[in-house]
Amino acid sequence: MNSGNDGFKGIILVAQSIHQIQMFDSSRQGADDLETLLRKTADGRELCVTEDKREVEKILDRIEIAFGDIPFELIPKMPNLKWLQLWSAGADLLRTYPEFKALPFKMTTTSGIHLQQIAEHVFALILTWNRKMWKAFAAQQERRWARPSMHEMEVLSGKTMLILGYGAIGEKIAAVAQCFGMQAIGVRRSVSTVSVDAKGVTVVPAARLLEYLPQADYIVNILPYTPDTCHFFGGRELAALKSGAVYVNVGRGGTTDEAALAEALRDKRLAAALLDVTETEPLSEDSPLWDFDNLLLTPHYAGFHPEYNRLAMEIAIENLGHYVRGEPLRNLVDKDAGY
DSSP, X not given: OOTTSTTOOOEEEEOSOOTTOOXXXXXXTTOOOHHHHHXXXXXXXXXXXXXXXXXXXXXXXXXXXXXXXXXXXXXXXXXXOOEEEOSSSSOTHHHHOGGGGGSOOEEEOOTTSSHHHHHHHHHHHHHHHHTTHHHHXXXXXXXXXXXXXXXXXXXXXXXXXXXXXXXXXXXHHHHHHHHTTXXXXXXXXXXXXXXXXXXXXXXXXXXXXXXXXXXXXXXXXXXXXXXXXXXXXXXXXXXXXXXXXXXXXXXXXXXBOHHHHHHHHHTTSSSEEEESOOSSSSXXXXXXXXXXXXXXXXXXXXXXXXXXHHHHHHHHHHHHHHHHTTOOOXXXXXXXXXX
């Protein structure tokens, strides 16, 4: 990437409100806020911080770089856009605007800032189910002292967790699982043979998923949604699971065949489904998923972090430095692959 872009230095459009986000601890003498650091890194480019579509429309032909949730429908009207830094870990934008694949701008994500919170959310869901906390919380609202029976309890030690999409987040989840005394299996599309990594996790190719699914007590899906992963986990995969298995999805709802999932829950072939994502969001009021007593649902916030914007902006500024120096960008999206 040419940092000069044939001499053109346009506007950096920052849609995210950053004025109140501090890059450093404010007690540190001489620490820059994010906007100051952005300006220092921008190599003379003008910075425009706005979320007003009308203001963006005034500068369409001058926008070279864009950060965050800009009015995406205006992108085809930005002839000089070279790079879009998304504020998400995935590139779901390409599902809504598939025509962006043919446009020449680069696209990057904030992948890497979600590890801790998503790992914690996975185990929050699992422990809430295993320890029947959801029943206790419901009883509390009714002022009832309702203890579950001993045989309803589950423990994690000695169990096996299979992770679909064994990347950075999957590695973090596997590390936590091992702290609970669990065995971990990671499934990757990018490998062709079975191996054991440095952390003791068995890494298997996606092509051999059906062979390893019967070993899993817990299946954690963190797959991105792409044409290749649409309904990746369906009736065939659910049928391969052992009785009493628990399915967790904190990736993308469209990677699961929800009709097959509902059937497995209804027949109790699956002990539980613990979902942070659904194929259609918000989940419609008439969805059968609401009715299952063996399903726990959180409304797609596993990736939330109290300092999310600061963490995302740190990646954006790091990438801006790479861009200005003509270096490869971090978290570059393969727009054809969709991630």
